Amino acid sequence: MVLPILLHRLRFLIFLTLPYLSLGQAGAIEILNGQAIQGGLLVLKTKPGSKLTINGKKTMVTPQGLAVAGFHRDDTTTLIVQAKHPNGTTEKLVLKPSTRNYPEQRIDGLPTEMVTPPPVVLERIARDRKLVIAARAHASSINAFAGSFSWPVKGIVTGVYGSRRILNGKPRAPHYGIDIAAPENTPISAPQDGIVRMVSDLYFTGWTIVLDHGHGVSSTFLHLKKTFVSVGNKIRKGAKIGTVGSTGRSTGAHLDWRINLFEKRLDPALVAGPMPSQ
Ligand SMILES: [Zn+2]
Structure with missing residues (x-):
């Protein structure tokens, strides 16, 4: 019965390790350019091969891991960017737009x-x-x-x-x-x-x-x-x-x-x- 115990331990280890992994990889969705502001364009960088969604909707990623997000003139909705990396780990980036006054x-x-x-x-x-x-x-x-x-x-x-x-x-x-x-x-x-x-x-x-x-x-x-x-x-x-x-x-x-x-x-x-x- 060594094997089940080992498996159990392994699972426990994985369970412990997962939060660590996602912490360890914080910044794997980076903002290369731009800022979260009304009218703003953001260039995002993730790992090549990762899949991205923005508020649940699939978004395009270049082979280098580049993607874009943006905010309309009056957008107040926070964008939640989620990455699923090729190794199965996931990542989240929250973009809350600053508001502007227009003349x-x-x-x-x-x-x-x-x-x-x-x-x-x-x-x-x-x-x-x-x-x-x-x-x-x-x-x-x-x-x-x-x-x-x-x-x-x-x-x-x-x-x-x-x-x-x-x-x-x-x-x-x-x-x-x-x-x-x-x-x-x-x-x-x-x-x-x-x-x-x-x-x-x-x-x-x-x-x-x-x-x-x-x-x-x-x-x-x-x-x-x-x-x-x-x-x-x-x-x-x-x-x-x-x-x-x-x-x-x-x-x-x-x-x-x-x-x-x-x-x-x-x-x-x-x-x-x-x-x-x-
Ligand atoms: Zn004009």
């Missing part, structure tokens, strides 16, 4: 049809929206999302992420991009590698490009004058993808740059950091 921005003198679109264009607006949602829905396995982002244009920031917008005195949806004023036809460079998912002329945003950085992270560039890329093109960081314009609902030449994690709106200023001096 109010009033813009007057916009053409009426841009603030309250006439019924005849509602169909077009609905179609535009579907195009953009589809362009941002790609869950591609490229890992550009984990690299550092640079500013696509340097200029004066005239609109920030999250601001409550009052257009011609009417409350409208918050602003989800960062507006950078720059002369018309200033070249726009890709902030990171990506795959072009959309190049379209839309009612509100004019000529618009969506660039897929992998795992649901995408950049959108609005109001362009010219576009130099086509759907499916693989773009390297720094490549010229178009030029600054004022197409769509715009009061002057500027680039409106947005970053999404699928449908979640992230703050490009948090992702790219302070704009370098020109």
